[in-house]
Amino acid sequence: MNFLIINVRGTVFKTKAKNLEKVPQDSPLANLNKTSEYFDSESGEFFFDRSAEVFDTILDYFTTGRLHIPTSVCAERVREELSYWKVPESHLSRCCWKNYYQKDEDMDVLTKLLHHVPCVENRITTSSADCCDSPNIIKPPETxxxxxxxxWACLNNRKKGILAKIWYVILCFSIIVSTAIFLLQSIPMFRVDAPNTLPFPYNITSKPLLMYWYTMPHPILMTSDGILNFIFMVDWFLRLYACPCKEDFMKGLLNILDLVAWVAIWNILWIEFYRDIFHFKGAFSVLFMIGTLYATRIFRVFRLMQHNCGVKILLLSLKSSARELCILAITFACVSVIFAFLLYMSEFNSTSHVKFPNALTAIWWAIVTMTTVGYGDFYPTTPQGYCIGALCSITGILLIALPVAVTSSNFSDFYNFNKYRAKYQEALTREGRELPDHNKTVMDIPTTGV
Incomplete structure (x- = not known):
């Protein structure tokens, strides 16, 4: 009987020659004879400098026709070996699908995580300086x-020294106090009568609207608001000055909202002191528009979460679950319309005071019922309506629970991989090494001496 002895990185395999008869012609195992480049004349063996553990799987595949992968070897390494030995992935046994393809999902999660949350935090604030290498940008003097x-690093990374930490604390304190002032201004006890105010120009009985027209915030609140707004304005101009790419800075949503907010605040403060000049026709529309822009200051709270790793992971999880959430939204909308129409028709002859006036109101009922909110402003009053309402409630629970489980799973994956990222970052810090570029090959990554 004709046997072949194959040495794979020190591990010797002995197999029948007929087991390799069906090997693809472009495989290294094809045409193994004494003239082969892999033949070692001294030992009489065929030597391959590859993974011995994976080769056992390859040899088993050519012998039995079933491809199983070892769980002790990284799936990416197995993929490289399959490519080398010319074994198609489509022949993989179904029992190994999870172990083999799970690695692809894990790498996709890790790639997204490292893109949004790099291993070294200071790269977040300094990597944008690379855009200064563009030939279209005039570089300032080196100093x-x-x-x-x-x-730029001080304004965007609180770990860049004592000054950065102090400025970060000041900015956080200013955002919190500014938001509190915005909320307190809506309470009558924190407002005083505005001088030289003409009667309201429209026939409206809205108490909040009349309060804002005839009163003004307390002077202490207005003075504090002006001081805090000056801090935000200084921060905005400093970041604009230090930002390597002014165009990207001006395209940032938070930067645009911040600009609109502090400009609107200065206008509102000026209007509060000189409101007697706003008695012309159409002044209310102008004030309403400025007040709407003034309300954008509330979005400053996102500045507190801008560099928070947990918030980034949460947003990244929602972004990765966009497909499932879209399916949920479409399905939820369709089911809401169906139950709304059924209930509207079943309650058509009802004489109750909570009878559904139209189908749109029934859709409103279906939405609040399926989301288990249940305001109670409209509800069924007939036996058939009760049955439809019960089915609507149960369907809503099942419909929402299933896609949310996928979103929770994605969040769990990102959260766990972020813990691994943090441990890897700690190892880099202890060794004093730079973050390797994961887009490079292993040979391109510098290593420390032993």
Whole structure:
């Protein structure tokens, strides 16, 4: 009987020659004879410098026709070996699908995580300086450029020294107090009568609207608001000055909202002191528009979460679950319309005072019922309506629970991988190494001496 002896990185395999008769012609195992480049004349063996553990799987596949992968080897490494030995992935046994393809999902999660939350935090604030290498950007002198880099890092990374921490605390305190002032201004006890105010120009009985027209915030609140707004304005101009790419800075949503907010606040403060000049026709529309822009200050709270790793993971989980959430929204809308129409028709002859006036009101009822909110403003009053309402409630629970489980699973994956990222970052810090570029090959990554 003709046997072949194959040495794979020190591990010797002995197999029948007929087991390799069906090997693809482009595989290294094809045409193994004494003239093969892999033949070692001294030992009489065929030597391959590959993974011995994976080769056992390859040899078993050519012998039995079933492809099983070892669980002790990384799936990415198995994929490389399958490509080398010319074994198609489509022949993988179904019992190994999870172990093999789970690695693809894990790598996709890790790639997204490292893109939004790099291993070294200071890369978040300094990597954008690379855009200064563009030939279309005029570089400032080196001294000024270094000052801008330090300023940019100080404003965006609270771990860049004592000054960065102090400024971060001031900014957080200002955002919290500014938001509190905005809320307190809506309470009558924190407002005083406005001088020289003409009667309201429209026939409206809305108490909040009349309160804002005839009163003004307490002077202490207005003075505090002006001081805090000055801090935000200084922060905005400093970040604009230090930002390596002004165009990208001006395209940032938070930067645009911040600009609109502090400009609107200055206008509102000016209007409160000189409101007697706003007695012309159409003044209310102008004030309403400025007041709407003034309300954008509430979005400053997102500045507190901008560099928070947990918030980034939560948003990343929602973004990765966009497909499931879209399916949920479409299905939820369809089911809501169906139950709304059924209930509207079943309650058509009802004489109750909570009778559904139209089908749109029934859709409102279906939405609040399926989300288990149940305001109680409209509800069924007939036996058939009760049955439809019960089915609507149960369907809503099942419909929402299933896609939410997928979103929770994605969040769990990102959260766990973020813990691994944190441990890897700690290892880099202990070794004093730079973050390797994961887009490079292993040979391109610098290693420390042993």
């Amino acid at each position: 000024e450029q270094n000052f801008r880099s330090r300023t």
